[in-house]
Amino acid sequence: MSVEGPDRELLEQPWVPMCLGGIQLLVKSCFGDTVYRLLLSDMQNVWEEQVDATVIQNRAQELNKRLHAPVDAFFSHLCTVARPLLAGEASTELVENGVQPSITLLCLRPDLLTLQLKSELAGVPFYWEFRCMQSSIPVVCSQLVRPLLAVSRVLQKQVMELATLLSRKDVEIQDYRESGAVLSRGRLHTECFDLQHYQETFLTQVLPKVCAVQDCFGFDTTLQWLYGAVTVQGIEEQEKSLVSYPVEN
Amino acid sequence: MSVEGPDRELLEQPWVPMCLGGIQLLVKSCFGDTVYRLLLSDMQNVWEEQVDATVIQNRAQELNKRLHAPVDAFFSHLCTVARPLLAGEASTELVENGVQPSITLLCLRPDLLTLQLKSELAGVPFYWEFRCMQSSIPVVCSQLVRPLLAVSRVLQKQVMELATLLSRKDVEIQDYRESGAVLSRGRLHTECFDLQHYQETFLTQVLPKVCAVQDCFGFDTTLQWLYGAVTVQGIEEQEKSLVSYPVEN
Numbered sequence: 247m248s249v250e251g252p253d254r255e256l257l258e259q260p261w262v263p264m265c266l267g268g269i270q271l272l273v274k275s276c277f278g279d280t281v282y283r284l285l286l287s288d289m290q291n292v293w294e295e296q297v298d299a300t301v302i303q304n305r306a307q308e309l310n311k312r313l314h315a316p317v318d319a320f321f322s323h324l325c326t327v328a329r330p331l332l333a334g335e336a337s338t339e340l341v342e343n344g345v346q347p348s349i350t351l352l353c354l355r356p357d358l359l360t361l362q363l364k365s366e367l368a369g370v371p372f373y374w375e376f377r378c379m380q381s382s383i384p385v386v387c388s389q390l391v392r393p394l395l396a397v398s399r400v401l402q403k404q405v406m407e408l409a410t411l412l413s414r415k416d417v418e419i420q421d422y423r424e425s426g427a428v429l430s431r432g433r434l435h436t437e438c439f440d441l442q443h444y445q446e447t448f449l450t451q452v453l454p455k456v457c458a459v460q461d462c463f464g465f466d467t468t469l470q471w472l473y474g475a476v477t478v479q480g481i482e483e484q485e486k487s488l489v490s491y492p493v494e495n
Numbered sequence: 496m497s498v499e500g501p502d503r504e505l506l507e508q509p510w511v512p513m514c515l516g517g518i519q520l521l522v523k524s525c526f527g528d529t530v531y532r533l534l535l536s537d538m539q540n541v542w543e544e545q546v547d548a549t550v551i552q553n554r555a556q557e558l559n560k561r562l563h564a565p566v567d568a569f570f571s572h573l574c575t576v577a578r579p580l581l582a583g584e585a586s587t588e589l590v591e592n593g594v595q596p597s598i599t600l601l602c603l604r605p606d607l608l609t610l611q612l613k614s615e616l617a618g619v620p621f622y623w624e625f626r627c628m629q630s631s632i633p634v635v636c637s638q639l640v641r642p643l644l645a646v647s648r649v650l651q652k653q654v655m656e657l658a659t660l661l662s663r664k665d666v667e668i669q670d671y672r673e674s675g676a677v678l679s680r681g682r683l684h685t686e687c688f689d690l691q692h693y694q695e696t697f698l699t700q701v702l703p704k705v706c707a708v709q710d711c712f713g714f715d716t717t718l719q720w721l722y723g724a725v726t727v728q729g730i731e732e733q734e735k736s737l738v739s740y741p742v743e744n
Contacts, residue, residue: 396706
């Protein structure tokens with residue numbers, strides 16, 4: 247992980263939608279040098295796990311009693327097998343070898359979310375469990391609340407800019423009309439854009455449909471792209487504005 | 496509070512920006528029948544307090560040893576004095592009487608945020624403390640994460656709709672131009688709108704400025720309005736989709 251710490255590394259990762267055991271989840275993962283960090287949310291709760299070499303060694307032995315290997319081998323295997331799965335990619339190399347590693351949801355409670363990885367290491371089955379505890383509110387603020395507020399601000403700015411562009415188009419169209427120009431086909435005629443009227447119509451007609459999807463799958467490709475743009479852009483600003491809790495009792 | 500419970504009541508309240516002791520905070524409050532609930536965030540953390548009649552009676556006596564009154568009188572006073580302050584309104588009635596109730600930030604730590612109210616009750620000073628503990632991740636998801644994702648989705652939908660409208664205007668303008676129409680003033684001319692080019696330009700030129708504000712004050716009036724629209728609309732959908740943690744270990 248970089249000198250800026252695991253929070254920044256994780257902030258730069260995209261949220262990957264996964265469906266495990268019928269549950270929609272958003273997953274972020276970050277693999278470093280014999281450490282990994284995992285963050286998951288079902289939009290009702292957020293869980294995370296951060297493990298180091300010691301935990302990896304102990305848990306690998308606990309879950310694979312007959313396997314003896316140095317921690318580097320376990321971690322390297324996790325990187326090869328789990329990292330692409332958690333990033334929403336299939337590991338083509340392993341599929342070609344006929345071994346299909348899989349991740350399943352073992353447990354989902356407010357205080358614990360466990361994912362089980364089944365794979366094969368050196369010709370024998372290899373098991374791993376990602377044991378994620380409930381995350382912390384500062385992490386939720388950093389990884390979800392502030393970026394989503396920034397995404398909203400960016401999109402709101404775009405709506406205002408596009409509304410201004412529409413008004414300029416209307417002025418141009420009005421000038422053509424006043425000069426006596428007529429359309430070759432009537433269906434090309436557009437109504438003058440009125441932002442307030444548009445917002446009111448949108449509120450009653452479109453908003454209910456959009457709001458019907460308030461789950462992980464609402465975090466679509468475009469929003470993911472904007473999430474990435476605002477987090478990369480915002481990291482410096484966020485670090486500058488981090489409150490150091492100056493008021494103590 | 497309604498039969499739907501305090502979560503829904505609180506969800507329907509707007510986030511009110513406040514600046515206390517130089518700290519920007521977003522505040523939500525909800526006063527019921529001798530109970531209140533308060534939710535605060537500095538976008539790094541979230542705190543909340545929910546108190547009932549017993550807590551009100553005990554704390555009012557603890558902080559105002561010489562004042563003896565039934566809990567109804569204390570609560571009624573809190574409603575009259577604190578509710579408008581927490582809703583970002585000034586209580587004109589009290590200002591006219593020459594008594595200026597005020598709220599100050601006593602303590603801001605990750606685990607505790609305390610606000611002190613100073614006012615006057617029956618002619619003597621009356622003190623109250625809002626003692627907010629760190630909130631819970633499900634509350635943060637419900638009150639911030641899911642609504643902000645819904646706001647983003649709504650705005651993203653608007654951007655796409657306005658882009659489509661711009662393209663239709665361009666087709667109309669093109670038809671006028673091809674019929675030989677000319678503008679009375681050259682400055683009314685607009686360039687053909689290209690969404691991809693717009694997004695790319697926006698990313699490099701506008702986004703950095705928008706992302707510079709990733710704090711409470713970024714939650715502006717328009718976003719507040721949208722927050723209200725999506726939460727009211729989304730409450731039914733959210734209740735329908737509430738995961739009951741079906742996977743247990």
